[in-house]
Amino acid sequence: MKKTLLCLATTLALLNMAKAQKPTGDAVKMTADYGPSNEETRVIVDFQGVEYYKVKLTGTQLKDKKIVLYCKEMWNGKVKKVDTLIKKQDLKNLTNASEDTLSFSVLGRRVDEKLQVLFRFPRIGVHKKYQSLKTDNYSLRVLGNHYKIELNKPFPVFAYILPYEKDGWLMYCAVDQSGEKVEDWGKKFGIKHYLIYEMAFLEE
Incomplete structure (x- = not known):
């Protein structure tokens, strides 16, 4: 049986990362917390093999912006397909909170040899399935x-x-945490398949 190597980052590495990436002014910041807050729901989610994140992006620069969200499907180190999941949607149409805050949940699981990911915003949800390899190691x-x-x-x-x-x-x-460009992970680490979800905030 293969052993799983846990993420044990040192304090120095975390401090250096924070220093290098410390935002200035009203820069957009993102936080992500794992798992639902309710204990009973957390047990159900874990039992069903769902990975669950609560995400928040904040910053005055978000006001009156449009958002795009797309997925890059990577096979053998190359982009096989790019799917646009949200196309230039007004930020205010996705959330019922402040215009300088975007909160949403992301859920993912592998079932029936497919990767299923849901981006759940307060007003809409985006659900997409992709073919996966025959492994539960995603x-x-x-x-x-x-x-x-x-x-x-x-x-x-x-x-x-x-x-x-x-x-x-x-x-x-x-x-x-390698620092390598995400699109290069397949070639660098010999990863045959993975998905990249990218987002952008547009002024137009």
């Missing part, structure tokens, strides 16, 4: 809180990945 990873979020520039918000395998270990953090 993991939904948060990426957006590690990137500087700029207007009119897409940034990776989530990725549904397989681990880097070495000497019987399944290493997820070696991939998503």
Whole structure:
């Protein structure tokens, strides 16, 4: 049986990362918390094999902006397909909260040899399925809180990945904390298949 390598980042590494990525002024910031707050719901979600994140993006730059959301399907180190999930939607039409805040949930699971991911906004939901390999080693990873979020520039918000395998270990953090360009993970780590979810906030 293969062993799973847990993410054990050192305090120094975290401090350096925070320092390098510290936003200035009214820059957009993203936070993501794992799991529902209700204990009973958390047990049900875990039993069904669902990965669940509550996400919040905040910043005055979000006001009166449009949002795009798309998915890149990666096979053998190349982009096989790009699906537009949300196309230039007004931010105010997605949320009933303040215009400078976007809150939503992301749920993912593998079932019937397909990866299912739901982006659930207060007013709409976006659900898409993709073919997967025959393995339960997929993991939904948060990426957006590690990137500087700029207007009119897409940034990776989530990725549904397989681990880097070495000497019987399944290493997820070696991939998503590698600093490598997300599109290069397949070639760099020998990952045959994964999904990249990207988002952008547009001024137009």
